[in-house]
Amino acid sequence: MGNFLQKLKRYTGRTNFSRSIVTICVILVAIVFNAVVYSLTTIFGLYLYQPTELDFSLSASTDAIMASIEEEGGVEVLFCMPREELKTHATGSYLLKTVEQMEEKYSDAVTFRFINIITKMDEEGKFFDMTPFTKDENGNDVTIFKTSVIFRSDKAHRVLTSNSYEDFYFLNEKSEPLAYCGEEVFLSLMLWVQKDYHPTAYFTAAHSEIPDAALARVLAAAGYKIGSVNLRREDIPDDCDLLVINSPVSDFERGSGVTSEMDRLYEYADAGGALYVSLDPFLKTPLPVLEGFLKEYGIALSRSEIAGETFSNIVTDNAQGITADGYTLVGRFDTEGVGGDIHNTVLPYSDGNVLLYRCGALSLSDGASPLLYSSASSEIYASGERVGKDGNYVLCAKGTREGENGTSSVFVMPSVYFTASDAMLSNTYSNREFLLAVFGEIFENEGMMPYGVRSVKTETNLIEDLSLREARLYTVIAFLPAVALVALGAVVLIRRKYK
Amino acid sequence: MLAIFKREMRSYFTTVIGYAFLVIYLAVGAAIFAFTTLFSMSADVTTYYLYMMIFSAVILPLLTMKSFSEERKIKTEQLTLTAPVSLISIVLGKFLASMTVFFGALTVSSLSFLFLYPYASVKTAVWLGNYVALLLVGMTFISIGLFVSSLTENQLSAAVGTIAIILAFLAVGIVNVLLPSSYFLRYVFDFLSIFTRFQAFTNGYFDLSSLIYYLSISAIFLYLTVRVYDRRRHS
Structure with missing residues (x-):
């Protein structure tokens, strides 16, 4: 065998061509070997070490x-x-x-x-x-x-x-x-x-609406396909089953002569279309056109006049709120009517209510039903002044409007933080189940919903309790080896030069 | 081989290049560490090692560019080729010297993560996985650098050529995403992609096929370097 290898080595070393052949063979063998090991790893999972299994x-x-x-x-x-x-x-x-x-x-x-x-x-x-x-x-x-x-x-x-x-x-x-x-x-x-049928929800655009991935996720879980529509340029698609107006910052346009946003909105509402509207009660500039539209459903954002200016009323709960400032509070389900139906749907999966943060209050008239209430000890503030302390303020509601061709429904939530991650991932509060019930029952999306399905919190990589001073100190320490090497290198090279 | 190794190590630390490499690597590593963890309030090690991999693609060629090309330029190549040392020993000696410098730089810069343990749940397996993966990737880059250095006497050409080949390997993973219709090509590019092979390590898995992949690439380029010198010896 040794003689054979020596003869082989002498022969292959003789010519460039044979050396090239050997080189190509070596590369091909390496590729084939890698492909085999790659396939075996894919099939059998050849790991030298594996982390602990997920639980x-x-x-x-x-x-x-x-x-x-x-x-x-x-x-x-x-x-x-x-x-x-x-x-x-x-x-x-x-x-x-x-x-x-x-x-x-x-x-x-x-x-x-x-x-x-x-x-x-x-x-x-x-x-x-x-x-x-x-x-x-x-x-x-x-x-x-x-x-x-x-x-x-x-x-x-x-x-x-x-x-x-x-x-x-x-x-x-x-x-x-x-x-x-x-x-x-x-x-x-x-x-x-x-x-057999897949409903579609369209989010409006062009009013600086907040992209709400959590809301889109709940809609997807409720079986909706998601799309987007700019009412300034296009009509609401015929396949729209739910129009979502998510915390607009600018108002809707009402025009004359050309088809305006409100023309399209009224056309949709008159045909019996369903809407989900969330409003930011802290918005400095009111949205009179949109709010006027919602009044036709019997729902208005509660406001107070302070020193000649109008401000939205913000609900706080200092007695039973979650945080000291009273802005984070628990919303109770209405036990009658539509709210009661939702409560009964959600109850098997969660005995908690919903978590709200920085929420406005709603005023209801004919055609509207409350869904959530604040506690009896809650108060309302406008521009920092207390304007009410009666409690039991309406925190969200469903309204209806009779149109030419059908009855339109709207769900109004006067808080942009209802779908915040803390609330949606919580096993204590029912924000997610509440929304599933709303999309499923109010907007008649039939079929089963994934109620009570819990998320698994992934291990957080967040650093806690690290002050800016400590971060700067560790940064300086991290740079020390480089500085030390500069000094060492300078000493060694200068000594070598003058040796 | 040991003599070659010692000679190379001495040349790194009696000239500017060794210190320059280490200072730049450690300084940039510290900056990336601070940016991706301390000031981002995140203990995610993967982002740091991903940035360091891309940075290594640029800095390691500067370490390897003079390995063979300098000897060619100052005409001391003949001394090396006629020395009673096998070509494999010469190549391995230079390779191990470069690896030692890189290993030292990587280890010192990685120790910064110890600062995070009191403040966050650092996944040690993921950290070690990333560390080993970057070491293997660095080994691959160094072997490519030595090969390109053996082809030219111009150090700048050696550095640029090495960076080009390394970036080509890295780009394979990106090109993969741009091939929507050809499953076969995507599979081949996935198989060749350094990024894809890196991935298992980042989740704490020590994947045998990825280990063999990096060792194979390194072995192929070192073998090619030996072949280049063998041809030169006989010409």
Whole structure:
């Protein structure tokens, strides 16, 4: 063997051509070896070290929803990434944990498949045709990536694509994951693909409306598709089932001669369209046109006049509020009428009420029903002055308006912080369930809702209790090695020069 | 090999280049650490190591650019080639010297994360995973740098060429996103992408295939360096 290798070495060392061949062979062997190990790792998960397994479980309310899904014929969920690769994915690993638990408990309701989108083979070696998923229901192209997740049933399919499974997470303003809400997303999309009809909610634009990802998420969980409409330039689409006006800063336009925003809004309302409106009670400039529109539904933002100026009334609860300033307070459900229906829907999933922050008060007239009240000890302030202490102020309401062609409904929330992450991720308060009930019941979106499905708070990377002084001190310490090396280098090099 | 290693280490610390590399690396590392953690109030280690990977792509070629090209330029290459040392030993000696300097710089700059332990829940496995991943990536960059340095006697050309090849490897991961229709090409680019291989480590997984990937790239470029010198020796 040794003689053979020596002869081989002498032969291959002789010519440039043979050396080149050897080089190419070495590179090819390395590539093939890497490909083999890569495939084996994908299939068997060859890790030298793995972190500890995630620890969370499915919500109790999932049983009923999965029973309903099974009754309707079940669904299939397809991942475009092999299972072992998903395991090592920073955000995908949470999805895999949910999948494994669902596979164990609800195998009759849902089937999960992991497809390699190159070979188009699943774990069992069966071929899978991706072509049907490359077009959506409107015929538009859909790009399938490794991080795509496909939901399909006999009736419909839906492709969810994001860079790093962000759709399954509740994100903060820096797009960092705050909580994993994959169970809700899985359930809502499984329900979605089994429905014959999919309602659409359109958010208005061009009034500096606040982008509210949490609200969009709840709407998606309630089975709505989300779109956007600029009423200054376009009509409200015919497929609009819910128009969302989310905390506008500027008022709506009323014009003459040309079709204005209000013309479009009235046309929609007269046809019996549904609306969700949230208002910022701290807005310095009132919105008389929009508020005038809401008055036709029997709902007005409560205001007081102080020194000749009009200010919105802000509800505070110093006695029973959560924070010392009284702005963070608990809203109680109305136990009668529409509010009572919502309360009964939410009660099995949460015995708490809703959390509100910096909320205005509403004045109601005919056609409007209260949904939430403040406590009996609450007060209202306008421009820092107390203007009322009767308590039981209306914190949100539903109004109706008879139009030419139908009855229009509006839900009004006088707070921009109802969908803040603390409230929406809380297991104590029912903000999320309340909104699901509103979208499901008030706006007649039939079918099951993912009530009571909890999010899992991801481990926070936030630094706590670090003062600016300490941060500066640690920064200086971090720079010390570089400074020390400058000094050392100077000494060594100068001594060497003059040696 | 040990003699070559010692000679290279001595040359790094008796000339400006070793100190310049370490000072710049540590200073930029400290700045990135402060920016991504202390003043962002975040204990996320991944962002820091991602920035350091991109910075290493620019700074490591400055460490390797003189490895072979300087000897060619000042005509001492013949002394090295005729020394009673195998070519593999020469290449490995220079490689290990560069790795040692880089390892020292990376380790010292990574120790800054110890400051965060009293204030946040730093995931040690993720930290170590990122550290090992950057060490492997640095090893790859150094091997590429040595290869390009062996091809030219101009140090600037060596540095620029190295940066170009490294950026090409890094760009593969970005180009991948721009290929919507070809699954096969996307898979190949994913397989070659340094970013994708980095990912498992960032979640605390010590992935065998990624380890072998980085070792293979390094081995290939070191082998090519040996081949270049072997050809020169016989010409």
